[in-house]
Amino acid sequence: MLTITETMTCAPEIFMLTMASLILVVDTFSNDPSRKLTYTLSQLTLILTAVLVIQLSPEQTVYAFGNSYINDGMATVLKTGVFTIGFFAFLYSHEHLKEHGWLKGEYFVLGLFAILGEMILISAYSLLTVYLGLELLSLSLYAMVAMHKKSTAASEAAMKYFVLGAMASGMLLYGMSMIYGVTGSLELATIATNIESDASNILLVFGLVFILVGIAFKLGAVPFHMWVPDVYQGSPTCVTLFIASAPKLAAFAMAIRLLVDGLHPLVSDWQGMLVILSLLSMALGNIVAISQTNIKRMLAYSAIAHIGFLLLGLLSGTPSGYAGSMFYVITYALMSMGAFAMVILLGRKDFEADKLEHFKGLAERSPWFAFIMLILMFSMAGVPPFLGFWAKWFVLKELVDAGFVWLAAAAVFFSIIGAYYYIRVIKLMYFDKADSMTALKASKQMRFALSINGLALLILGLMPGALLAICISVMTTAT
Amino acid sequence: MFTELPILSLLIWGPILGGIWVLYAGDRQEETVKTLALMISVVTFLLSILLYKNFDITTHEMQFVEFSYWIETFNINYYLGIDGIAMPLIILTTFMTVLVILAAWEVIEKRISQYLAAFLIMEGLMNGVFSSVDAILFYVFWEAMLIPMFLIIGIWGGPKRVYATIKFFLYTFLGSVFMLVAFLYLYSQSGTFNILELHNLSLDLGAQKLIFIAFFLAFAVKIPMWPVHTWLPDAHVEAPTGGSVILAAIMLKLGGYGFLRFSLPITPDASMYFDSAMIVLSLIAIVYIGFVALVQQDMKKLIAYSSISHMGFATLGFFVGFSIYAATGSTEGAVFALEGGMIQMVSHGFISGALFLCVGVMYERVHSREIKDYGGVVNTMPHFAAFMMLFAMANSGLPGTSGFVGEFVVILSSYQANFWIAFLAALTLILGAAYTLWMYKRVIFGDVANDNIAELKDINSREAFILSMLAIAVLIFGVYPGPLFDAMHPTLEHLFEHIMQSKVGL
Numbered sequence: 001m002l003t004i005t006e007t008m009t010c011a012p013e014i015f016m017l018t019m020a021s022l023i024l025v026v027d028t029f030s031n032d033p034s035r036k037l038t039y040t041l042s043q044l045t046l047i048l049t050a051v052l053v054i055q056l057s058p059e060q061t062v063y064a065f066g067n068s069y070i071n072d073g074m075a076t077v078l079k080t081g082v083f084t085i086g087f088f089a090f091l092y093s094h095e096h097l098k099e100h101g102w103l104k105g106e107y108f109v110l111g112l113f114a115i116l117g118e119m120i121l122i123s124a125y126s127l128l129t130v131y132l133g134l135e136l137l138s139l140s141l142y143a144m145v146a147m148h149k150k151s152t153a154a155s156e157a158a159m160k161y162f163v164l165g166a167m168a169s170g171m172l173l174y175g176m177s178m179i180y181g182v183t184g185s186l187e188l189a190t191i192a193t194n195i196e197s198d199a200s201n202i203l204l205v206f207g208l209v210f211i212l213v214g215i216a217f218k219l220g221a222v223p224f225h226m227w228v229p230d231v232y233q234g235s236p237t238c239v240t241l242f243i244a245s246a247p248k249l250a251a252f253a254m255a256i257r258l259l260v261d262g263l264h265p266l267v268s269d270w271q272g273m274l275v276i277l278s279l280l281s282m283a284l285g286n287i288v289a290i291s292q293t294n295i296k297r298m299l300a301y302s303a304i305a306h307i308g309f310l311l312l313g314l315l316s317g318t319p320s321g322y323a324g325s326m327f328y329v330i331t332y333a334l335m336s337m338g339a340f341a342m343v344i345l346l347g348r349k350d351f352e353a354d355k356l357e358h359f360k361g362l363a364e365r366s367p368w369f370a371f372i373m374l375i376l377m378f379s380m381a382g383v384p385p386f387l388g389f390w391a392k393w394f395v396l397k398e399l400v401d402a403g404f405v406w407l408a409a410a411a412v413f414f415s416i417i418g419a420y421y422y423i424r425v426i427k428l429m430y431f432d433k434a435d436s437m438t439a440l441k442a443s444k445q446m447r448f449a450l451s452i453n454g455l456a457l458l459i460l461g462l463m464p465g466a467l468l469a470i471c472i473s474v475m476t477t478a479t
Numbered sequence: 480m481f482t483e484l485p486i487l488s489l490l491i492w493g494p495i496l497g498g499i500w501v502l503y504a505g506d507r508q509e510e511t512v513k514t515l516a517l518m519i520s521v522v523t524f525l526l527s528i529l530l531y532k533n534f535d536i537t538t539h540e541m542q543f544v545e546f547s548y549w550i551e552t553f554n555i556n557y558y559l560g561i562d563g564i565a566m567p568l569i570i571l572t573t574f575m576t577v578l579v580i581l582a583a584w585e586v587i588e589k590r591i592s593q594y595l596a597a598f599l600i601m602e603g604l605m606n607g608v609f610s611s612v613d614a615i616l617f618y619v620f621w622e623a624m625l626i627p628m629f630l631i632i633g634i635w636g637g638p639k640r641v642y643a644t645i646k647f648f649l650y651t652f653l654g655s656v657f658m659l660v661a662f663l664y665l666y667s668q669s670g671t672f673n674i675l676e677l678h679n680l681s682l683d684l685g686a687q688k689l690i691f692i693a694f695f696l697a698f699a700v701k702i703p704m705w706p707v708h709t710w711l712p713d714a715h716v717e718a719p720t721g722g723s724v725i726l727a728a729i730m731l732k733l734g735g736y737g738f739l740r741f742s743l744p745i746t747p748d749a750s751m752y753f754d755s756a757m758i759v760l761s762l763i764a765i766v767y768i769g770f771v772a773l774v775q776q777d778m779k780k781l782i783a784y785s786s787i788s789h790m791g792f793a794t795l796g797f798f799v800g801f802s803i804y805a806a807t808g809s810t811e812g813a814v815f816a817l818e819g820g821m822i823q824m825v826s827h828g829f830i831s832g833a834l835f836l837c838v839g840v841m842y843e844r845v846h847s848r849e850i851k852d853y854g855g856v857v858n859t860m861p862h863f864a865a866f867m868m869l870f871a872m873a874n875s876g877l878p879g880t881s882g883f884v885g886e887f888v889v890i891l892s893s894y895q896a897n898f899w900i901a902f903l904a905a906l907t908l909i910l911g912a913a914y915t916l917w918m919y920k921r922v923i924f925g926d927v928a929n930d931n932i933a934e935l936k937d938i939n940s941r942e943a944f945i946l947s948m949l950a951i952a953v954l955i956f957g958v959y960p961g962p963l964f965d966a967m968h969p970t971l972e973h974l975f976e977h978i979m980q981s982k983v984g985l
Contacts, residue, residue: 389619
């Protein structure tokens, strides 16, 4: 029996679904080339859903639909993050698509469905709901990448993303089937208890490996990272921005649900695997990023390196370690969104400014935007007082507390390598002469949003206490 | 009357906010911006004088303490306080910043407001480093300081500025991140980032050694010690005059300060274990780098190498204490050596700053730093030559100047440890005189070398004011260093007593 309370647990999701469908219909009847109505409705949906999520956030963890759906503190925080990031992403994208004449209402509808997928993934508590959310998210993203039909690069990226993504989903399903075979349940909580009694079963480790491959693919960790640079580079920048920010939060949630909530008894097995994934990601991401000339590709490799860092918190295997990863993923999403927004801003009609050299002399052309980019880059490099430093700090602290001092030393070593390509961007902006002296054109909203985005990293970097406390409290009470 | 003021916070945030104000004012009205920046730095300097006036020289405890919670979840606090080793360095910082801003007056032509703002912000951050009593607060200031310096060298520097500044950034970043890991390890052992509590944390020797090495990476790069000094000549040569001055006068001191604040008291047993290695590295810096300085063609490079050599005295003074204690059994000699190291740091701040300013004065007129482009400057710039004479003498350690006091004290006390240490260290009196005075002779004396020199104009009143301020400082501390010794003595005495107690199995 479906009860009201159970339905209320996922009222935000239901609202989002309704609105997305409604917007799809409204959009068909719209002739407005700038899609004002569609855009406004989408943003409104995000705001209202955010309000719903916060209003309905339970004091204690709530389970629904036969324990296949969960609503807890982590879900509330991550969903709020997803909406905030989605709001900014839509704002940046609207400008970008309008400028390039690629604007279609479907972009926002697909975006909303992707966000719905993220919400489901964040709240999923059985293998089935995890898969449902994941596919809803992925399929929407594949379509978004391919939206710019005339671009061969985008089509190629979409194809690659789809084929590799489908393979990863297959792996994930295969792993899930093995886990199901051993434990006889799809619910994560039951799986965890059943594994306790049968922990030595070799099939479980097999299943774990395949599930981990699926997670690593979605996060983009080495050696399952091949799609990341191509998709980031090939997609229209606003789609890259969308892919590079909020889905990481969902993928993180998936990792927590599957590995921590479901497979925690196997922690000693997945810990070792994550060590390898993380080291490889940090090494490859940071080293290969140095040789990139395309900023989108560079940011893609930087994303891989950041994921490596994020995994460090997970592998520490403690609730506060997960909180560290959560803090990291939120910070990373904020930074990566800002960086791609800068790439959008540099572009003009029919011209994507995705080469590093396009940043040359930006400090003289537009000092304010150059300053924002400086904050973003130093923050990504992990230099205080910006927020990126605290993210690294938190993860490293948990790692050291868990006894992995050598791993922390390796991580900081790789982050020095990483610092090089971030400060190279600053070098281009501040030390090199510009080819043209025209200031960047930016609409008021774009200027405002980007300024908030950048300054948030500075202000939260000076006062990180509240955000740190939230992450700690939701993760330590939940698990 | 001023004791209730949160002076340390004002010294940190005043210049930072002032810098933002200067940035906001922009380049439109150049004169206003310059005056504004100068006012801010002068007010900051006057505030720091209050520190000295109200400083209690009878105690080693932290003074002017300010405390408020910052990140309560992790027990990270906004905890400020200074003792006898931080106070002189803060005053040095505020003093040099005033001069650097004055020195920029007619020299910097592009983006003047950003230039001045960068120095003001950096002043605040450096004061923050010296007054932090919380390790993470310290780290935040320590790293944030790299950002303005990175921009100063990169934007206003010489032809190879980009290479130099990236090298500077990565080198110092490399050292510092391992220090962060060490802090995190200490936190996992003790649950606190409070430096004073970390001083009393019990650690076994193995852990101490690793922590010492992590700290060493951070501080040895900064100070810099041989063999991790190679960023310094590049950064100095390419930095604008103001950047070189701050780099030499204050940034290098941060490394020495770090040794006194972290390495020695937190890992005393490891410091004792590694002390001979540290002494050897210091002696290599003093002697070998002295020879390297001798062959330099570029004046700024020569002064840069001379800085490394002089900072070798500071590290020698900090680490020779163990052997002195072992040889004599009294703490007095060891404390004297520590004091010598500190005096050397302060005095080197004045002297190296002054020499870089002198080179800056010539560079503005001739646009060359090569020694061979000069000769006979005394004929056209007699006043300048007189000032430079004083600073060159101070650099070679002439009695009566501050350069003599630090070196003499360190040599004297290391004699108690071992004759050969003192002998090798004393070689600097020959080497220092050789490279400094030889450069002085080639640049200043002789016939007028070329037309550029013939057309030189002597220093104007602004430059004369800057140089005479420094000259006064050099002479005062040379003749009467007493107040400086008094201020530092209780702190360093307590420090040495502290580090003589083993922390293994405490």
